[in-house]
Amino acid sequence: MLTRRVIPCLDVRDGRVVKGVRFQHLRDAGDPAAQAARYEETGADELVLLDVSATPEGRANATHTVAAVRRVLGIPLTVGGGIRTTDDAARLLDAGADKVSVNTAAVDDPSLLSRLADRYGAQCTVIAIDAARRPAGDGWEILVRSGSDRPRRDAVAWAVDAVARGAGEVLLTSWDRDGTRSGYDLPLLEAVSRAVPVPVIASGGAAHADHLADALRAGADAVLAASIFHDGELTPDDVKRALRAQGIEVRL
């Protein structure tokens, strides 16, 4: 049967891995290709590379980074960050990405999802959604432009719409939990994974293997984590052994 996936995330700026909380206080954390290879060796099922460059020069660099990672990486690679058009996606796919994830650009123009899916297939098209609880506590709404803008759209309804338009996977980040190390937003995961037929990747808030297990039990098909793997204290294999001990099917 299909196993649950553990997916490390590399934030890359101007060709270097960076670490920080919500893109603040970024510090250098090494060479992307070297880190990618180390993650594959230590059991990563897939890798997400998020380009957090703030300048056009930085963005142009991202295709070189993707190509360098591709040469050494024998597992799937999803690339996101700053993709506005199908041509942006084409450059990253030609450089070696297997999937592209879009966020703000798809909210601004939802037809981007159908154009990507028509050209490359749903299996190539990932909708990234940043969601935050409504202040009144009833459900979640989406955030765009790295959290700086709230377009007043329901997160679950947007996930359903994005999948209907061609997204083959949902990368779901809880803005309330991201960087807090207090665990994933489980009701959010339950609501979205019930509402869409495609796989859902949980993101935001993981500090240890129990958090990942909770997210998978809440309906996520895969779990994304950045900070817990960054300093090499825990490897993806460590986490997967803990998940298997809790009866969750993983590749080991």
Place this chain on the structure above:
Amino acid sequence: MKVTVVATGVCNLASVQAGLTRAGAEVEVTDDPRRVRDAPAAFLPGVGAYGAGMAALAASGCGDAVVARVRAGHPTLAICLGLQLLARSSEETPGVDGLGVIDAAVTRYRGDIRVPHFGWNRVHPTDDARLLRPGYAYFANSYKIDALPPGWAGATAAHGASFVAAIERGSVLACQFHPELSGGWGNTLLQAWLQAARKALC
């Protein structure tokens, strides 16, 4: 060993090229049917829709070259949509004939399961499989073949129900999964196929 990759236009080839290179192959990409027919080893990639894939193979003439290779047992590797194109037809694009070199129809996953079928799934080879070994392979598909076609060894996996993970006969191998994205296990399979291709040429 040189591997000739059939260009189908829509497909992203970077992962395939990187994977074959890591397995020790030299890679050329072409849509020239004569080069595909005469290549020591050929690779039919596959990402995208069934109808578009068949249209590209028909337009270039590479479809007939692939059929001739598979019928003759010349070293050929097809992956994902590439496997499905070898079949008779697909529910993805009704009314479009496949290459028909595998006697099977391609169907969509059914039941209360996630589609696309994304991720690592356990592969169970048949007793007569020579290249395929047990292990975990990476899949990204919504369509599949239900049962091994007559005359082929292979491997199965399960997503809701059992389906065909790969088929093989001599140095012809077709995988529903992506060996180029299946880590060390996938690299070992690519090397085994290259080894079989070398032997077939001797």
